[in-house]
Amino acid sequence: MPVYLLRRLLYTLPIALGVTLLSFLLVYLAPGDPLNAIAPADAPAEVVSALKSAYGLDKPLPVQYGLWLARAVQGDLGVSIASGRAVRSEVLSAVRNTLILAAFAALLGMVAGVVLGAIAGNHIGGAADRFASGLSVLGVSIPHYWLGLVLTIIFSVWLDWLPAMGAGPGSSADGGNAWAWDWAHFRHLILPGVTLCVIPMGIVTRTVRALVAETLQQEFVTALWARGLSRLAVFRHVAKNALPTILAVTGLQLGYLMGGSILVETVFAWPGTGFLLNTAIFQRDIPLLQGTILVLCMFFVALNLLVDVLQPLIDPRMRRI
Amino acid sequence: MKSVLRQFKRISLALPLAMTLLHGAGAETVARYGISMADIPLTTGQPDRGAGAYQFTGHTLYDPLVAWEANIGTRPGKLVPGLATGWKSDAKEPKKWIFTLRKGVKFHDGSSFDADAVVWNLDKVLNDKSPQYDAKQSAQVRPRIPSIASYKKVSDTVVEITTKDVDALFPYQLPWFLISSPAQWEKLGHDWSKVAFQPSGTGPFRLDKLVPRERAELVKNTAYWDPKRLAKTDRIILLPIPDALTRANALLSGQVDLIETPPPDVLPQLQKGGFKVVTNVTPHVWPYHFSTQPGSPWTDIRVRKAANLAVDRDAIVKLLNGLATPAKGQLDSSSPWFGKPKFVIKYDLAQARALMAQAGYSKDKPLKAKVIIAQGGTGQMLSLPMNEFIQQSLAEVGIAVEFEVVELENLYLHWRSGAKADMNAGKGITAINLGYVTADPFYALTRFIDSRYIAPNGVNWGGFSDPKVDAVLDQIRTTFDTKKQDALLASIHQTMVDQALMLWVVHDVNPHALSPKVKQFVQAQHWFQDLTTIGM
Numbered sequence: 016m017p018v019y020l021l022r023r024l025l026y027t028l029p030i031a032l033g034v035t036l037l038s039f040l041l042v043y044l045a046p047g048d049p050l051n052a053i054a055p056a057d058a059p060a061e062v063v064s065a066l067k068s069a070y071g072l073d074k075p076l077p078v079q080y081g082l083w084l085a086r087a088v089q090g091d092l093g094v095s096i097a098s099g100r101a102v103r104s105e106v107l108s109a110v111r112n113t114l115i116l117a118a119f120a121a122l123l124g125m126v127a128g129v130v131l132g133a134i135a136g137n138h139i140g141g142a143a144d145r146f147a148s149g150l151s152v153l154g155v156s157i158p159h160y161w162l163g164l165v166l167t168i169i170f171s172v173w174l175d176w177l178p179a180m181g182a183g184p185g186s187s188a189d190g191g192n193a194w195a196w197d198w199a200h201f202r203h204l205i206l207p208g209v210t211l212c213v214i215p216m217g218i219v220t221r222t223v224r225a226l227v228a229e230t231l232q233q234e235f236v237t238a239l240w241a242r243g244l245s246r247l248a249v250f251r252h253v254a255k256n257a258l259p260t261i262l263a264v265t266g267l268q269l270g271y272l273m274g275g276s277i278l279v280e281t282v283f284a285w286p287g288t289g290f291l292l293n294t295a296i297f298q299r300d301i302p303l304l305q306g307t308i309l310v311l312c313m314f315f316v317a318l319n320l321l322v323d324v325l326q327p328l329i330d331p332r333m334r335r336i
Numbered sequence: 337m338k339s340v341l342r343q344f345k346r347i348s349l350a351l352p353l354a355m356t357l358l359h360g361a362g363a364e365t366v367a368r369y370g371i372s373m374a375d376i377p378l379t380t381g382q383p384d385r386g387a388g389a390y391q392f393t394g395h396t397l398y399d400p401l402v403a404w405e406a407n408i409g410t411r412p413g414k415l416v417p418g419l420a421t422g423w424k425s426d427a428k429e430p431k432k433w434i435f436t437l438r439k440g441v442k443f444h445d446g447s448s449f450d451a452d453a454v455v456w457n458l459d460k461v462l463n464d465k466s467p468q469y470d471a472k473q474s475a476q477v478r479p480r481i482p483s484i485a486s487y488k489k490v491s492d493t494v495v496e497i498t499t500k501d502v503d504a505l506f507p508y509q510l511p512w513f514l515i516s517s518p519a520q521w522e523k524l525g526h527d528w529s530k531v532a533f534q535p536s537g538t539g540p541f542r543l544d545k546l547v548p549r550e551r552a553e554l555v556k557n558t559a560y561w562d563p564k565r566l567a568k569t570d571r572i573i574l575l576p577i578p579d580a581l582t583r584a585n586a587l588l589s590g591q592v593d594l595i596e597t598p599p600p601d602v603l604p605q606l607q608k609g610g611f612k613v614v615t616n617v618t619p620h621v622w623p624y625h626f627s628t629q630p631g632s633p634w635t636d637i638r639v640r641k642a643a644n645l646a647v648d649r650d651a652i653v654k655l656l657n658g659l660a661t662p663a664k665g666q667l668d669s670s671s672p673w674f675g676k677p678k679f680v681i682k683y684d685l686a687q688a689r690a691l692m693a694q695a696g697y698s699k700d701k702p703l704k705a706k707v708i709i710a711q712g713g714t715g716q717m718l719s720l721p722m723n724e725f726i727q728q729s730l731a732e733v734g735i736a737v738e739f740e741v742v743e744l745e746n747l748y749l750h751w752r753s754g755a756k757a758d759m760n761a762g763k764g765i766t767a768i769n770l771g772y773v774t775a776d777p778f779y780a781l782t783r784f785i786d787s788r789y790i791a792p793n794g795v796n797w798g799g800f801s802d803p804k805v806d807a808v809l810d811q812i813r814t815t816f817d818t819k820k821q822d823a824l825l826a827s828i829h830q831t832m833v834d835q836a837l838m839l840w841v842v843h844d845v846n847p848h849a850l851s852p853k854v855k856q857f858v859q860a861q862h863w864f865q866d867l868t869t870i871g872m
Contacts, residue, residue, distance in 0.1 A: 053384065053475045053476075055475070055476060055480075056748040056751065057479055057751075057794070057795045058479045059479060060792050063752075065471075070471075097384065098532075099472055099529050100529060101529075105548065164585075167585045168585065171588075171591075175589060175590070178591055179582065179585040179588075179591055180575075180586045180591060283582065284576070284577045293578070294375055297713075298745075
C-alpha cells in the first residue's frame with residue numbers, strides 16, 4: 016500500500032509539470048492580443064508597445080513561462096491584466112463558489128444516478144429500466160444552456176419561486192458576499208445545481224445500471240440467494256462491489272463539473288471559475304486565464320489522486336496492484 | 337364612552353399610516369441595475385470596457401474638468417462645465433488652454449480639489465516617471481486625450497494645458513479624463529489595487545462596496561457640488577449579468593429593477609408585463625468600412641453607392657424588434673454635424689442595380705468582396721443574422737460577399753492594422769464590419785477620414801486620403817467659434833456620405849428596460865448616461 020501511494024504521488028509530478036506547460040501555452044494559441052484586456056480597441060501602437068513592455072509580454076515565450084512557473088510554485092499566479100487584482104485571490108474566491116455548486120450538483124447527480132441505476136439494473140428490460148435509461152440518455156444529451164434557461168423561465172419568471180441569477184443576497188446590509196448555508200443563499204443554488212447535475216446523473220445511472228446488472232449475474236450472488244439471504248442483504252453485497260467504480264466515476268464527474276460549468280455559470284451569473292474563465296477568455300486576460308486553468312487542472316489531478324487513494328481502502332483487491 | 341371609542345378607532349387607524357410614512361421617510365431607496373458587462377469596470381478613476389462603462393464607475397464616482405450634458409434626453413447633449421467653470425484658448429497662443437477650476441469642491445475623502453490635483457491626475461496617466469503613474473488608467477484614457485503636449489499649474493484655481501497642435505476640438509476630449517483624489521492614493525499606501533476598493537472622487541456617488549464580478553454599490557454623495565445632479569436614489573447596485581436573456585429573466589423575476597440591452601426577442605413579453613422599454617438616439621453606427629486601397633472592389637464609388645442603396649434598413653430594424661434606427665450616414669440626422677449630403681441613403685434596388693451595371697457587374701456577373709466580421713460582442717448588435725441579411729441584399733445587386741468570421745478581440749487586431757496590412761489585404765479582406773462609437777467630432781468623423789490617421793497611426797482603416805478634406809480638418813482645428821466649427825464638421829460628414837465611404841446600416845438605440853418601480857430615468861442621446869436621474 017505505501018509503495019502504491021508513493022507511485023501514484025510520483026506520477027502526479029510529471030502530470031503537474033505538463034499541466035503548467037499546457038496552461039501557459041494553450042492561451043497563446045488563441046487569436047487576439049492579450050492587451051485587448053487593457054487597451055482600448057483604437058489605442059495607438061506606441062501605447063500598445065509600452066503596455067507590452069510594462070507587463071513583460073515583449074519577452075520570449077520560454078522566458079515568460081520560466082518566470083511564471085517560478086512564481087506559480089511559490090503560490091503567486093501574477094496579477095490580472097484587466098483588473099489589476101491578484102490572480103490567486105480571484106481564482107480562490109471563484110473556486111470556492113464553483114466548488115459549492117459542483118459539489119451540490121455532483122451530490123444530486125450521484126444520489127439520483129445511484130437510485131435510478133439501481134432500479135434499472137434490478138429490472139433490466141422492464142418499464143422502470145426504460146424510464147431510468149430514458150432519463151439517463153436525456154441527462155447526457157440535453158444542452159445545459161437551454162435547460163438552465165427553461166428552468167429559469169418556469170421557476171423564476173412564471174412561478175416566482177427561485178431567483179434567476181446570482182449567488183446570494185450579498186448586499187452591504189447583510190454582511191457581504193460570504194456564502195452561508197441559509198435559505199437566502201441556498202435558493203440561489205437550486206436552479207444552477209439542478210441544471211448542472213443532469214450530466215453526472217445520466218452517467219452515474221448508466222454506470223450503476225450496468226454494474227448492478229452485471230453483478231447480479233455473478234455466481235457469488237446466486238450463492239447468496241441460495242443461502243437464503245434477504246433481498247436487502249444481497250443488495251448490500253452488490254452495492255459493495257459497485258461502490259469503487261461509482262466513487263471513481265463520481266470523482267471524475269466532480270472534476271468535470273469544476274471546469275465544465277462555463278455555460279451554466281454564465282446563464283445564472285454564478286461567480287465561479289466558469290464565469291471567471293468566460294470573462295478572461297473574452298478579455299484575453301492571459302494571467303487570469305493561465306491561473307484559472309492551472310488551478311482547475313491541479314484540482315482535477317488532486318481529485319484523481321484522492322480517488323486512487325480511496326479506492327484501495329474500499330476495495331481490498333486494489334491493494335494487490 | 338362612545339367618543340373615547342371613536343378616538344381610539346381614529347388613533348388605531350392613523351397610527352399604522354403614520355408609522356408607514358415615518359418608515360418611508362427614513363427608508364433607503366435602492367435601484368438594482370443589471371448591466372451587460374461581465375465585471376465591474378475599473379473604479380480607480382479611468383474605467384475600462386469602453387465608452388459604455390463611464391456611466392457606471394466613471395461619471396458616477398468622478399468628475400471631468402469639462403463634462404458632457406447627460407441628464408437631458410430630448411436633444412443632443414453638449415459640453416458643460418465640470419470641475420472647470422470655464423476654459424478658453426489663448427488668443428495669441430491658441431495651443432494654450434486656460435482652465436478656471438471650481439472652488440470649494442471636496443473629494444469623497446474630504447480633501448480639497450485644486451490645481452495640484454489636476455496636474456497630479458494628468459501625471460497619473462501621461463507621465464510614466466511620476467510615482468502615481470498607473471499603466472492601466474493610462475491605457476484607457478491616453479488614446480482619448482491625444483492632443484495634450486504639456487500642462488502646468490498657474491495658481492490654485494487655474495491650470496494651463498498646451499496642445500501639440502492648435503486644436504479647437506480639444507475640449508471634446510476632456511469628458512473622458514476623470515479626476516481622482518491624490519490624498520486617498522497617499523492614504524492607501526500608493527497602491528492602486530487598494531484604491532480600487534476605496535476610491536475617492538468628487539462625483540455624485542461614493543463607492544460603498546465592490547465585490548469583483550458580482551456587484552458594486554454606489555451611494556448618494558449628499559455633499560455633491562452640483563445641486564442639479566444630486567442623485568434621486570440613495571443606493572444604486574450594479575450587478576454584472578453578461579447574458580442578455582439572464583438579464584431579462586432577472587428583471588422579469590424582480591431580482592433587478594432595470595437592465596440595459598434587453599434581447600429583442602423578449603421585448604413583447606417585457607411590454608406585456610408592464611415593463612417600460614426606453615430607447616433614444618445614440619451615437620453609434622453599424623457599418624461596413626470599405627478599403628479604398630488599390631485592388632479593393634470598393635474603390636469604385638458607384639459600387640459603394642450601390643451597396644448603400646441595396647439594403648432595406650427598415651427590414652433590419654424589424655429584425656431587431658425596433659431596437660435600431662435606419663442609418664442615413666455616419667451620424668443620426670438630428671446631429672448638428674449631419675449637414676445636407678447630396679447622396680441620399682435609402683433602399684432603392686433599381687438605382688443600385690443601375691449603378692452596378694454602369695460599373696460592369698450584375699447578379700449573373702457579380703463583383704466578389706471579402707468582409708471580415710465578428711461573431712458578436714459589444715456594439716455588434718445581432719452580428720451574424722444582420723450580416724447574412726446584408727449578404728443576401730448585396731447579392732441582389734451583383735455583389736457576392738464572402739465573410740471571414742472572427743472573434744471581436746481578433747477583429748480589433750485587424751482593425752488597428754488597417755486595410756493595407758498583410759493580415760487584411762493579404763487575405764483579400766476589403767471591408768470590415770465593426771460598430772463605431774460616434775460621440776464626438778474625433779470619434780465620429782476625424783479619425784476615419786483624416787489621412788494622418790491612416791492605420792497604423794489611427795483607425796482610418798480604409799486609407800481614405802484627400803488633401804481637400806485634410807485642409808477642412810485643419811480649418812476645424814483652428815476654428816474656435818462653435819457655430820462655424822459645427823458647419824465645417826457638417827461639411828466633413830457630407831463628404832463622407834457623398835463619397836459613400838462606408839455602407840451605413842443602422843444606429844443602435846441603447847435600449848433599457850425598467851420595472852414599474854423605476855419612476856424616473858432620463859436616457860441621454862449618448863453612451864454617457866447620468867445615473868443620478870434614476871428615481872424609484
